[in-house]
Amino acid sequence: MQRHTGRDMWEAEVCQSPRMGSVILGVDGGASNTVCVCIPAAMPFNDPLPVLSRTVAGCSNQNSVGEDRARETLERVMSQALLKARRRRSNVCAVCLAVAGVNHPIDQQRMLDWLREIFPSHVKLFVENDAVAALASGTMGKLHGCVLIAGTGTIAYGFTSDGREARAAGAGPVLGDWGSGYGISAQAMTAVVRAYDGRGPETVLTNNILDFLGLASPDELIGWTYEDQSWARIADLLPVVVESAESGDEVANKILHNSVGELASSVKAVVQRLELGGEDGKHPFPLVMVGKVLEANKRWDIGKEVIDCVTKHYPGAYPIHPKVEPAVGAALLAWNAIASELDGDIRSVQ
Amino acid sequence: MQRHTGRDMWEAEVCQSPRMGSVILGVDGGASNTVCVCIPAAMPFNDPLPVLSRTVAGCSNQNSVGEDRARETLERVMSQALLKARRRRSNVCAVCLAVAGVNHPIDQQRMLDWLREIFPSHVKLFVENDAVAALASGTMGKLHGCVLIAGTGTIAYGFTSDGREARAAGAGPVLGDWGSGYGISAQAMTAVVRAYDGRGPETVLTNNILDFLGLASPDELIGWTYEDQSWARIADLLPVVVESAESGDEVANKILHNSVGELASSVKAVVQRLELGGEDGKHPFPLVMVGKVLEANKRWDIGKEVIDCVTKHYPGAYPIHPKVEPAVGAALLAWNAIASELDGDIRSVQ
Numbered sequence: 001m002q003r004h005t006g007r008d009m010w011e012a013e014v015c016q017s018p019r020m021g022s023v024i025l026g027v028d029g030g031a032s033n034t035v036c037v038c039i040p041a042a043m044p045f046n047d048p049l050p051v052l053s054r055t056v057a058g059c060s061n062q063n064s065v066g067e068d069r070a071r072e073t074l075e076r077v078m079s080q081a082l083l084k085a086r087r088r089r090s091n092v093c094a095v096c097l098a099v100a101g102v103n104h105p106i107d108q109q110r111m112l113d114w115l116r117e118i119f120p121s122h123v124k125l126f127v128e129n130d131a132v133a134a135l136a137s138g139t140m141g142k143l144h145g146c147v148l149i150a151g152t153g154t155i156a157y158g159f160t161s162d163g164r165e166a167r168a169a170g171a172g173p174v175l176g177d178w179g180s181g182y183g184i185s186a187q188a189m190t191a192v193v194r195a196y197d198g199r200g201p202e203t204v205l206t207n208n209i210l211d212f213l214g215l216a217s218p219d220e221l222i223g224w225t226y227e228d229q230s231w232a233r234i235a236d237l238l239p240v241v242v243e244s245a246e247s248g249d250e251v252a253n254k255i256l257h258n259s260v261g262e263l264a265s266s267v268k269a270v271v272q273r274l275e276l277g278g279e280d281g282k283h284p285f286p287l288v289m290v291g292k293v294l295e296a297n298k299r300w301d302i303g304k305e306v307i308d309c310v311t312k313h314y315p316g317a318y319p320i321h322p323k324v325e326p327a328v329g330a331a332l333l334a335w336n337a338i339a340s341e342l343d344g345d346i347r348s349v350q
Numbered sequence: 351m352q353r354h355t356g357r358d359m360w361e362a363e364v365c366q367s368p369r370m371g372s373v374i375l376g377v378d379g380g381a382s383n384t385v386c387v388c389i390p391a392a393m394p395f396n397d398p399l400p401v402l403s404r405t406v407a408g409c410s411n412q413n414s415v416g417e418d419r420a421r422e423t424l425e426r427v428m429s430q431a432l433l434k435a436r437r438r439r440s441n442v443c444a445v446c447l448a449v450a451g452v453n454h455p456i457d458q459q460r461m462l463d464w465l466r467e468i469f470p471s472h473v474k475l476f477v478e479n480d481a482v483a484a485l486a487s488g489t490m491g492k493l494h495g496c497v498l499i500a501g502t503g504t505i506a507y508g509f510t511s512d513g514r515e516a517r518a519a520g521a522g523p524v525l526g527d528w529g530s531g532y533g534i535s536a537q538a539m540t541a542v543v544r545a546y547d548g549r550g551p552e553t554v555l556t557n558n559i560l561d562f563l564g565l566a567s568p569d570e571l572i573g574w575t576y577e578d579q580s581w582a583r584i585a586d587l588l589p590v591v592v593e594s595a596e597s598g599d600e601v602a603n604k605i606l607h608n609s610v611g612e613l614a615s616s617v618k619a620v621v622q623r624l625e626l627g628g629e630d631g632k633h634p635f636p637l638v639m640v641g642k643v644l645e646a647n648k649r650w651d652i653g654k655e656v657i658d659c660v661t662k663h664y665p666g667a668y669p670i671h672p673k674v675e676p677a678v679g680a681a682l683l684a685w686n687a688i689a690s691e692l693d694g695d696i697r698s699v700q
Contacts, residue, residue, distance in 0.1 A: 063576040103572050168547035173524075174575045174584065176540030190526030197518035198619035222453050225524045226413040234524065269548035 009079040010089060010118075022093040023052065023085060024338075025078055026331025028133050029060035029070075029099030032152070032232050035327040036077040038085040041093045041335065049328060053084035061101040071114060074099070078118075094124040094334035098133030098326065100153075103170075126334055130326060131157035131170065137329025138288030138320040141336030145286030146270050146317075148263060148306065150293035152235040154180035156266035158274050166273040168266040173231055179262030181235030181293050187255045188241045189225070189234070192218050195251075203251035205244050212240045238293065246299045259293070260302055264309035267317075277314040284316040290326070359429040360439060360468075372443040373402065373435060374688075375428055376681025378483050379410035379420075379449030382502070382582050385677040386427040388435040391443045391685065399678060403434035411451040421464060424449070428468075444474040444684035448483030448676065450503075453520070476684055480676060481507035481520065487679025488638030488670040491686030495636030496620050496667075498613060498656065500643035502585040504530035506616035508624050516623040518616040523581055529612030531585030531643050537605045538591045539575070539584070542568050545601075553601035555594050562590045588643065596649045609643070610652055614659035617667075627664040634666040640676070 022041035027034065038052045057077040062070035074097065082088065095115060102108055111127040119125065135147035135157060143165075146158035154177045155170025169177050177183055192209055194200030196218035206218060213224060225234070244252035267287065271277055276285040287310065294303030307319045322329065372391035377384065388402045407427040412420040424447065432438065445465060452458055461477040469475065485497035485507060493515075496508035504527050505520025519527050527533050542559055544550030546568035556568060563574060575584070594602035617637065621627055626635040637660060644653030657669045672679065 063573070101576075104569055166547075168549055169543075171540075171543045171572050172575060174536055174539070174579065175543045175571065176536070186524050186526070189524070190521075193519075193521045193525045197516075197616075198623050199518055199615050219454055222521050222525065223413070225522060226451075229524065265549050266547075273548050 009075055021091070023082075023087050023091050024331045024334045025081060025092060025095045026133070026327045026329070026334065027074060027077065027095070027097045027099070028130055028325065028327035028330055029074065029097070029101075030130055030151075030326070033058055034060040034073055034077050034099075035325065036081040037325075037327045037331050038081045038087065039328070039331045039335070041338070049324060049332075051328065052087075053081050054327070055080040055084060060099055062099075062107075063101040070099070070101070075118065089119060092119060092123055094126070094338055095119060096126040096128065096133070096330040096334040098128045098130045098136075098330040098333070100130045102127060102129045124334060124338060126330075126337065128330075128333070129155075129157065129167070129170075131155045131167070132159075133326040133330035133333065134290040134322070135159065135288050135329070136333040136336070137290070137324050137326045138322040139286050141329070141332030141334075143333065143336075145288065146267055146274075146276060147288040147290060148267050148294065149290045150180055150263055150302075151291035152181050152232045153177055154183070154263060154266065154291070154293070156263075156270045158270040158276060160274050160276065164274060166270045168269040169262075177262075179259045179266065179293070181238045181291075182231040183262070184241050184255055184259050184293070185234045185237035187258070188237060188244075188252065189221055191251045191255065193221060201251060203244070204247060204249045205241065205252055208240050208244050209237060212237065242300050242302075256300055256302060257305075260305040260309060263293075263302070263306045267306070267310050268313055271310070271314055271317070277316050281314050282316050284318055285314075286320050287317040288320045288322060290322060359425055371441070373432075373437050373441050374681045374684045375431060375442060375445045376483070376677045376679070376684065377424060377427065377445070377447045377449070378480055378675065378677035378680055379424065379447065379451075380480055380501075380676070383408055384410040384423055384427050384449075385675065386431040387675075387677045387681055388431045388437065389678070389681045389685070391688070399674060399682075401678065402437075403431050404677070405430040405434060410449055412449075412457075413451040420449070420451070425468065439469060442469060442473055444476070444688055445469060446476040446478065446483070446680040446684040448478045448480045448486075448680040448683070450480045452477060452479045474684060474688060476680075476687065478680070478683070479505075479507065479517070479520075481505045481517065482509075483676040483680035483683065484640040484672070485509065485638050485679070486683040486686070487640070487674050487676045488672040489636050491679070491682030491684075493683065493686075495638065496617055496624075496626060497638040497640060498617050498644065499640045500530055500613055500652070501641035502531050502582045503527055504533070504613060504616065504641070504643070506613075506620045508620040508626060510624050510626065514624060516620045518619040519612075527612075529609045529616065529643070531588045531641075532581040533612070534591050534605055534609050534643070535584045535587035537608070538587060538594075538602065539571055541601045541605065543571060551601060553594070554597060554599045555591065555602055558590050558594050559587060562587065592650050592652075606650060606652060607655075610655040610659060613643075613652070613656045617656070617660050618663055621660070621664055621667070627666050631664050632666045634668055635664075636670050637667040638670045638672060640672060 027036045034057045037054050057073045060070045060073040108127045115125050143159040144161050148156050156168045159165045188205050192206045245256050377386045384407045387404050407423045410420045410423040458477045465475050493509040494511045498506045506518045509515045542556045595606050
């Protein structure tokens with residue numbers, strides 16, 4: 001195995017004992033940061049799960065930070081997790097990278113090729129969109145069912161038991177992910193501008209958003225959005241929109257209802273294409289719900305509304321709010337894939 | 351007058367004769383480039399107007415390129431226009447800068463202060479949003495009526511004869527300028543993604559947009575938008591959307607109808623706030639129409655639809671499609687202001 005990097009991040013591993021047990025690395029690379037966990041490969045299914053180490057780094061979405069920086073971040077977060085767990089690369093039996101920005105088989109293959117330069121050929125490698133790890137975090141690593149993520153962005157992603165997959169949304173703000181935290185906040189700011197220039201009804205969003213941002217007038221909003229167009233910064237307005245809706249504001253309520261419609265429509269599109277509900281639409285399947293938009297608020301519970309909307313069409317959908325983070329989901333995905341393979345081997349021997 | 355810049359752009363003016371006649375500079379700084387024209391101050395109203403020189407530079411929207419680069423571009427385009435017209439700064443009697451990104455009195459004052467460092471105190475200075483120059487380009491410099499610009503972005507801007515002003519939209523893509531070229535194109539790309547992942551109806555936009563961009567599949571659209579998020583690049587899809595609508599595609603037609611509604615709503619908001627139509631809404635006022643979205647196409651004429659929509663409420667609105675460019679409008683605005691002042695002086699003497 002040859003690796004030539006400016007700084008060899010793996011140098012420290014010579015200090016570690018090679019006799020320690022096998023491990024699996026799970027990486028979740030989201031819009032704002034990257035988390036890596038290291039779990040034992042021979043893992044008893046305990047609650048809580050035995051996580052040996054956890055490390056965090058910045059964004060590793062190659063669409064946002066470029067390929068080089070994304071790879072450097074991923075390599076660093078993995079080498080640090082191994083160091084912290086006192087393991088070497090030779091202890092690793094599987095790696096699952098679940099990263100935002102992997103939208104195409106070409107992205108996936110390039111990432112796999114790169115990963116193969118780091119880990120020798122016997123190590124099982126998996127590269128998935130970060131949504132897949134979120135699904136696995138709710139299903140103990142089994143890829144079956146549908147996950148809905150709604151944080152800064154939004155995506156719905158689903159798998160059938162026989163490995164077919166489908167996704168909806170997750171295309172970013174230009175391409176209309178209106179149910180996301182960004183989408184809700186951008187619509188709320190738009191409503192403020194429209195009320196100000198006479199194109200839309202008055203709304204308490206005006207005072208609430210200006211107060212929150214420390215601005216004096218709606219025309220300062222234009223400068224504020226130009227200053228820094230990061231989606232997460234705009235998505236941070238979400239609690240203000242929810243509070244405004246909870247106080248009875250019609251404009252804010254309409255925005256949240258639209259968001260529910262958009263999010264449910266993403267889930268239904270995936271479920272329909274994969275026929276997760278079976279022929280009669282009533283078969284049970286997991287619906288994993290992840291992200292701050294779907295967390296319960298005081299009165300306005302976007303997640304619950306989405307579930308109600310989906311179960312009207314697919315009564316078999318059973319919602320799961322994962323107890324573990326997506327990085328653990330990624331590790332469980334790899335664990336589950338190895339276990340299934342072993343299971344297959346045992347069965348073929350029998 | 352003291353000026354200290356790294357490169358003194360004004361050095362060349364020592365070659366020019368100071369005896370040449372007085373001139374006015376008009377600058378239009380839009381989303382993609384900056385145009386400066388130099389016209390004689392003692393201008394007979396000929397058709398075509400006697401433009402002494404015209405120079406072009408890159409973007410001078412300080413929100414896009416930063417304050418330093420915006421100022422450098424503006425200074426360069428003005429010094430080159432004077433050089434080309436064989437005039438000096440001492441020949442200049444008025445300057446009108448009409449630049450995108452001037453959204454607030456603070457922006458305006460800072461720009462005026464900066465301009466005053468270049469031109470001595472007797473030179474009349476005007477700083478306006480670029481929409482104001484577009485209005486002036488249709489009214490021979492008189493600030494009365496409403497202008498609708500719909501190119502990459504969109505804004506409606508209006509003035510009463512007694513100097514009150516109002517605007518609507520022009521807040522950029524985050525804040526929902528949906529009637530703009532960017533807005534129309536982003537909605538069309540969103541429709542392609544929605545059709546692809548099962549959230550929306552099939553549309554010929556899919557084939558037409560993929561063909562135009564040389565992409566093989568809708569999931570490549572995500573990567574394409576991330577590559578370069580400049581609004582003008584996305585707005586370039588406008589002709590594809592119009593052609594798709596003209597071929598009878600319902601999705602494309604709906605997007606264009608929405609755009610008409612949005613654009614008309616901006617005009618109506620400005621007209622209503624300024625009462626340009628008088629108490630009965632029937633008073634005549636100019637409605638200046640500028641930008642590629644409003645130019646006539648084969649069958650689908652967005653500009654005409656917007657005018658029909660506005661004149662239903664305000665039958666006195668008379669549409670003007672300017673014959674001169676906004677930079678000339680900016681120069682005419684300054685010319686008109688000086689002429690009004692002289693007129694006032696003459697009247698006060700009488």
